[in-house]
Amino acid sequence: MDDAPRTYDVVVIGAGPVGENVADRTRAAGLTTVVVESELVGGECSYWACMPSKALLRPVIARADARRLPGLDQAVAGPLDTAAVLARRDEFASHWKDDGQVGWLESVGVDLVRGHARLDGPRAVTVTTADGGTVRLTARHAVAVCTGTAAALPELPGLTDVAPWTSREATSAKEAPGRLVVVGGGVVAVEMATAWQALGSQVTVLVRGRALLPRMEPFAGELVADGLREAGADVRYGVSVTSVAREGGRPDGELRVVLDDGGELTADEILFATGRTPRTGDIGLETVGLTPGGWLTVDDTCRVTGVEDGWLYAVGDVNHRALLTHQGKYQARMAGAAIGARAQGAPVDDAPWGAHVATADIAAVPQVVFTDPEIGSVGLTAAEAERAGLRVRTVDHDLANTAGASLYADGYRGRARMVVDLDAGHLVGVTFAGPGVGELLHSATIAVVGRVPVDRLWHAVPSYPTVSEVWLRLLETYRG
Numbered sequence: 001m002d003d004a005p006r007t008y009d010v011v012v013i014g015a016g017p018v019g020e021n022v023a024d025r026t027r028a029a030g031l032t033t034v035v036v037e038s039e040l041v042g043g044e045c046s047y048w049a050c051m052p053s054k055a056l057l058r059p060v061i062a063r064a065d066a067r068r069l070p071g072l073d074q075a076v077a078g079p080l081d082t083a084a085v086l087a088r089r090d091e092f093a094s095h096w097k098d099d100g101q102v103g104w105l106e107s108v109g110v111d112l113v114r115g116h117a118r119l120d121g122p123r124a125v126t127v128t129t130a131d132g133g134t135v136r137l138t139a140r141h142a143v144a145v146c147t148g149t150a151a152a153l154p155e156l157p158g159l160t161d162v163a164p165w166t167s168r169e170a171t172s173a174k175e176a177p178g179r180l181v182v183v184g185g186g187v188v189a190v191e192m193a194t195a196w197q198a199l200g201s202q203v204t205v206l207v208r209g210r211a212l213l214p215r216m217e218p219f220a221g222e223l224v225a226d227g228l229r230e231a232g233a234d235v236r237y238g239v240s241v242t243s244v245a246r247e248g249g250r251p252d253g254e255l256r257v258v259l260d261d262g263g264e265l266t267a268d269e270i271l272f273a274t275g276r277t278p279r280t281g282d283i284g285l286e287t288v289g290l291t292p293g294g295w296l297t298v299d300d301t302c303r304v305t306g307v308e309d310g311w312l313y314a315v316g317d318v319n320h321r322a323l324l325t326h327q328g329k330y331q332a333r334m335a336g337a338a339i340g341a342r343a344q345g346a347p348v349d350d351a352p353w354g355a356h357v358a359t360a361d362i363a364a365v366p367q368v369v370f371t372d373p374e375i376g377s378v379g380l381t382a383a384e385a386e387r388a389g390l391r392v393r394t395v396d397h398d399l400a401n402t403a404g405a406s407l408y409a410d411g412y413r414g415r416a417r418m419v420v421d422l423d424a425g426h427l428v429g430v431t432f433a434g435p436g437v438g439e440l441l442h443s444a445t446i447a448v449v450g451r452v453p454v455d456r457l458w459h460a461v462p463s464y465p466t467v468s469e470v471w472l473r474l475l476e477t478y479r480g
């Protein structure tokens with residue numbers, strides 16, 4: 001038992017992509033910093049989320065693109081080499097070892113304590129280590145909670161007995177199940193259904209609502225559903241699971257999935273892609289007057305509201321502002337700079353779009369969904385803009401009607417939408433759906449964040465013949 005408290009300027013709880021970046025920024029601001037991690041340095045993103053999922057999907061999407069090109073289609077007519085795809089995925093997940101990221105922490109001068117951290121009153125953190133020991137940490141300036149999320153599972157009869165897949169199993173499985181049921185219609189559901197259908201599983205997607213990707217423009221979910229069906233998956237709407245059981249109660253027994261429409265399915269595995277829950281249930285929030293288990297509410301500098309003296313920050317997924325790695329890392333840059341400024345007694349630039357506030361979380365969150373077709377969206381959908389009371393005009397264009405798209409693939413299918421704030425004269429949202437559009441998205445992010453006047457966008461000339469010429473078509477339609 002190590003009982004001597006260690007004092008740092010900043011204590012960061014959780015070394016996911018966000019905790020790592022908070023620590024990097026506070027260290028760069030000259031503050032001594034320690035990070036506590038209970039599993040692997042790199043967090044969910046590196047080992048069970050972004051990296052392994054995109055490693056699974058990249059060959060799937062590349063093959064789909066190649067199959068649309070006469071001259072190449074025959075060369076990729078066969079099935080994917082699933083073992084090779086999984087082996088490459090293992091490389092991208094660093095074989096679930098964090099030596100590389102530990103080395104990076106050392107290189108930027110951030111200390112690491114391994115174990116489960118809990119707040120223990122103002123500015124104090126107690127870590128329980130794997131051997132049952134205790135490390136006590138004190139922060140002179142700030143504690144940043146960056147504990148992320150875990151998969152949220154519904155309460156269903158039989159669920160805990162059947163060992164369901166969550167995003168962790170879906171991204172780290174060692175072989176493709178014969179039949180996979182995917183529950184949910186969000187991003188994890190559509191990406192993992194796309195991956196495993198192509199890697200050899202027969203996938204059934206069960207959506208309780210009427211659409212896939214319900215937070216995006218409706219055409220995004222419709223095109224993704226078309227893509228999944230063409231790949232051989234069964235996508236069903238308006239249906240929920242009421243119970244699950246394995247034959248004979250055996251771990252390898254066939255799964256029986258009972259549905260609320262009276263139907264039943266048999267399967268080998270079932271993935272619940274039904275959202276996330278914050279990892280705040282056991283981090284000592286009660287010792288600082290907060291309620292355990294919920295999302296942590298923060299101001300735009302990521303400082304937790306309602307905590308005396310403002311020493312507690314919550315950054316990344318755990319604050320529920322935008323559950324995306326790039327957006328969490330952006331918050332980390334802002335929060336790290338704000339902690340640095342406050343520690344030095346320097347002014348905090350917290351006006352919208354200032355140096356210490358994560359304004360883009362509210363106005364311009366970009367996201368790429370790596371399905372076939374890809375979806376790229378930033379800012380508000382037309383429905384969201386209207387709900388926000390903006391006077392908007394929506395302009396759509398069939399992406400197939402650009403020279404770049406027709407060269408990209410035969411039978412290219414896709415759509416683009418821009419949402420223009422008529423009073424402000426700039427874009428507040430853009431959505432692209434189509435092969436290859438992920439790399440197009442940043443142009444839209446710049447237009448939305450920069451509030452580039454539509455009249456000036458007219459002078460941003462897209463190269464011929466690229467899919468980016470969709471910008472020209474959208475602007476032509478807008479200008480009449």
Ligand SMILES: Cc1cc2nc3c(=O)[nH]c(=O)nc-3n(C[C@H](O)[C@H](O)[C@H](O)COP(=O)(O)OP(=O)(O)OC[C@H]3O[C@@H](n4cnc5c(N)ncnc54)[C@H](O)[C@@H]3O)c2cc1C
Nearest residue numbers: 014016017018038043044049050117148316317323324325
């Ligand atoms: C399948 C899947 C695919 C995804 N794909 C993408 C994508 O392509 N692009 C994208 O932008 N986002 C993607 N996301 C979202 C992305 O993974 C998260 O937004 C990101 O991981 C959040 O980072 P974080 O650092 O806030 O939390 P996490 O990555 O969850 O890291 C939190 C860390 O805190 C540690 N921790 C928790 N509690 C404690 C404690 N008490 N003491 C010590 N340590 C603790 C955890 O062990 C973990 O390492 C995906 C998510 C899923 C599930």
Ligand SMILES: NC(=O)c1ccc[n+]([C@@H]2O[C@H](COP(=O)([O-])OP(=O)(O)OC[C@H]3O[C@@H](n4cnc5c(N)ncnc54)[C@H](O)[C@@H]3O)[C@@H](O)[C@H]2O)c1
Nearest residue numbers: 154184185186187188189208273274275323367368369370
């Ligand atoms: N490419 C990417 O950027 C990427 C990829 C994967 C995940 N992510 C992020 O990770 C987060 C988690 O993704 P997710 O897909 O798990 O969550 P989500 O919130 O996007 O979707 C969950 C879906 O499950 C449904 N659902 C919830 N409870 C249900 C139940 N009991 N039965 C049936 N359906 C139910 C919801 O209606 C919703 O459509 C998202 O915020 C996403 O942004 C991003």
